[in-house]
Amino acid sequence: xxxxxxxPTSATPALLRPVxxxxxxxxxxxxxxxxxxxxxxxxxxxxxxxxxMAGASVRPSNEAFGTLGLWPSNFTLENYATGWSYGSLNFSxxxxxxxxxxxxxxxxxxxxxxxxxxxxARLEFPFKRVMFALMLGTLLLPYHVTLVPQYVxxxxxxxxxxxxxxxVPKFLATDAFFIxxxxxxxxxxxRELDDAARLDGCGHVGIFRRVILxxxxxxxxxxxxxxxxxxxxxxxGPLLYLNDPAKWTVTQGLNGFLDATGESAFGPLFAMATLSxxxxxxxxxxxxxxxxxxxxxxxxx
Amino acid sequence: MMSPxxxxxxxxxxxxxxxxxxxxxxxxxxxxxxxxxxxxxxxxPEASGAEAxxxxxxxxxxIAYWGSGPRVDLTNGxxxxxxxxxxxxxxxxxxxxxxxxxxxxxxxxxxxNLPCVPxxxxxxLASYATQGALxxxxxxxxxxxxxxxxxxxxxxxxxxxPDGGLYFIPYGAAYDAVEINATLAEQAGVxxxxxxxxxxDFGEYITEAQGSLPEGIAAANLGGGLPNYxxxxxxxxxxxxxxDDQIAFSEETLAEFWTFWEDLRNAGATSTAQxxxxxxxxxxxxxxxxxxxxxxxxxxxxLTPGQATLSGLAPGQELTTVAMPSxxxxxxxxxxxxxxxxxxxxxxxxxxxxxxxxxxxxxxAAALFASNNGGVTNTxxxxxxxxxxxxxxxxxxxxxxxxxxxxxxxxxxxxxxxYQANFETAFNRAYETVSLGGTxxxxxxxxxxxxxNAAFGAQ
Numbered sequence: 001x002x003x004x005x006x007x008p009t010s011a012t013p014a015l016l017r018p019v020x021x022x023x024x025x026x027x028x029x030x031x032x033x034x035x036x037x038x039x040x041x042x043x044x045x046x047x048x049x050x051x052x053m054a055g056a057s058v059r060p061s062n063e064a065f066g067t068l069g070l071w072p073s074n075f076t077l078e079n080y081a082t083g084w085s086y087g088s089l090n091f092s093x094x095x096x097x098x099x100x101x102x103x104x105x106x107x108x109x110x111x112x113x114x115x116x117x118x119x120x121a122r123l124e125f126p127f128k129r130v131m132f133a134l135m136l137g138t139l140l141l142p143y144h145v146t147l148v149p150q151y152v153x154x155x156x157x158x159x160x161x162x163x164x165x166x167x168v169p170k171f172l173a174t175d176a177f178f179i180x181x182x183x184x185x186x187x188x189x190x191r192e193l194d195d196a197a198r199l200d201g202c203g204h205v206g207i208f209r210r211v212i213l214x215x216x217x218x219x220x221x222x223x224x225x226x227x228x229x230x231x232x233x234x235x236x237g238p239l240l241y242l243n244d245p246a247k248w249t250v251t252q253g254l255n256g257f258l259d260a261t262g263e264s265a266f267g268p269l270f271a272m273a274t275l276s277x278x279x280x281x282x283x284x285x286x287x288x289x290x291x292x293x294x295x296x297x298x299x300x301x
Numbered sequence: 302m303m304s305p306x307x308x309x310x311x312x313x314x315x316x317x318x319x320x321x322x323x324x325x326x327x328x329x330x331x332x333x334x335x336x337x338x339x340x341x342x343x344x345x346p347e348a349s350g351a352e353a354x355x356x357x358x359x360x361x362x363x364i365a366y367w368g369s370g371p372r373v374d375l376t377n378g379x380x381x382x383x384x385x386x387x388x389x390x391x392x393x394x395x396x397x398x399x400x401x402x403x404x405x406x407x408x409x410x411x412x413x414n415l416p417c418v419p420x421x422x423x424x425x426l427a428s429y430a431t432q433g434a435l436x437x438x439x440x441x442x443x444x445x446x447x448x449x450x451x452x453x454x455x456x457x458x459x460x461x462x463p464d465g466g467l468y469f470i471p472y473g474a475a476y477d478a479v480e481i482n483a484t485l486a487e488q489a490g491v492x493x494x495x496x497x498x499x500x501x502d503f504g505e506y507i508t509e510a511q512g513s514l515p516e517g518i519a520a521a522n523l524g525g526g527l528p529n530y531x532x533x534x535x536x537x538x539x540x541x542x543x544x545d546d547q548i549a550f551s552e553e554t555l556a557e558f559w560t561f562w563e564d565l566r567n568a569g570a571t572s573t574a575q576x577x578x579x580x581x582x583x584x585x586x587x588x589x590x591x592x593x594x595x596x597x598x599x600x601x602x603x604l605t606p607g608q609a610t611l612s613g614l615a616p617g618q619e620l621t622t623v624a625m626p627s628x629x630x631x632x633x634x635x636x637x638x639x640x641x642x643x644x645x646x647x648x649x650x651x652x653x654x655x656x657x658x659x660x661x662x663x664x665x666a667a668a669l670f671a672s673n674n675g676g677v678t679n680t681x682x683x684x685x686x687x688x689x690x691x692x693x694x695x696x697x698x699x700x701x702x703x704x705x706x707x708x709x710x711x712x713x714x715x716x717x718x719x720y721q722a723n724f725e726t727a728f729n730r731a732y733e734t735v736s737l738g739g740t741x742x743x744x745x746x747x748x749x750x751x752x753x754n755a756a757f758g759a760q
Binding site: 060061062063064065086087088089147148151152155160235236239240243244245252255256257258259260261262263264265266 | 372396
């Protein structure tokens, strides 16, 4: 086809050349440039609030809301210094607390949801379909419905003011979304591999450990990432169950800067909020390859 | 061939057993708290005759309050003073921002796990008091467990629930004020409204100022959706807000209030309805603190943080506060008090009572807290703070205005259960149907009153 479309420059003098060629360019570089440019434009729009927050975090606190621009005229790192241990707040501790809870939740979700998913995808047992439907049904329950009963339950277990209400449920495969995600993924794995493993003497545990788990890495990575983001961002859970300031998480610490009935400290708030995003971005960069594979192969939308 | 199910089943059993053990171990060594387990039994012995709330001041006391940063330090500082005076007591504080605080308190309340001493405000009180979640404190005052000689009667009364029982002892009283950018008002040649000004004067003041303000700055922030403006409007007319858990003001009163604001808005003397709808609630983000409007109604203690923001954005401009407009019916200024309650599931009532008594009477504690959550209700403490030469000028102004409000014998508004949920949000929404949707104030007022009364009736 290259012969049929001479490049416009060779056929017309430069002055007469239309600004937009009538036919879309076939030049790969041009196409790719245009695509990247439009993606970059979208990215700027999407990132603007984040960049604004980062910009506001290096402005003096009382100028935080003064401008829509990104670059601070009075650059200062004071917000970071004051925010880290503002008043009775102690972000070293909150970051550790959040991290401990997040790691436990990730372990819990990855282990328990993959086991449950294996059962639904590969085992035959009575009422399997009904139970699968029930499991999916829990996705439709708004959390408001279970909030109070859960609190009563954990209170009766004497778990208030511990991280147990936030972590133990994850070890019991309560996140239906991730079970579903992994069921879908495991179903795409060829059963022949299971059969081959069985011939080699593997039971279900062996098949799960030696065949399914290694092949499900993308789904596990997706589960880990989403669990991390959800747990790291969770505010209501810690608010209800962690009352002792020494056990607060980062989100509670951030809330500690705000007070609708008194003084709020927005500069330090933005500084700490910017910092609190770092682990999420870091985790995403590390798990990105797995995540994209997980989305591509499980049909997750 | 071996059945494929045998081995996994055995392992599965092992797994279940393992999980069960794990849970048991966790429960055993969790060291968590379980409060409220003795709700029914422990609630019984309190409030019995002359000894109500008297006893050994010792053990652990769970308290909860809203606030952030500086207020957390100050509140915990007062707790430390209390502990120093009462060795053997441990205070466990729980704090969160105002909205988050009540979100958590709701869940705790419905689970019978309220902190022993939760902080309360009049607007939320009824929701808890009518559910039997709080203790009536009158017997504790009679027995002398809590003494309040220096808190005016009308201020104490703001802690009463719909049934007349006293459910919290106010330690701080906030009032709403009209915050005015004095620099802009000076430039516009209108100065400040005179003491005792009426709503009519207020409207004229705004209109007059708008004539000479710089382009792009509105004289007033649109206030038709602000319940606290409306409370001042009804009080100035001598009308009641609520009676028997229903709305007591008339449709005309509300329609005239909205017409007042609509006239100003249509004359271009206020911010637009769109601007008002997107204004964030935090003090520092309000338009008046940003220098975008000349005046707005804010809580009295918003002056200091508002000025700090304005100084950063428009150096040299000064904010001040004046009382709300009044009228023939009386002062338009009501108090929004915050105070300490005792929950019905509290199992350490003597210590809780001593803690509240400490807040109400201890000079050192009051000096430390320095009216951080509304003006201190103890009049002796108020005078001490006003006499303190180190009191910052803006705080002094805030407290002087508070004293002026108190001297005018502010009316008490008793809020029905569900006020915050049913009235406050619906009020702003109803006004938006007028300002944004074009409904007439009369229709909107009728619809609003019917809707809110139905919601109150369903409580």
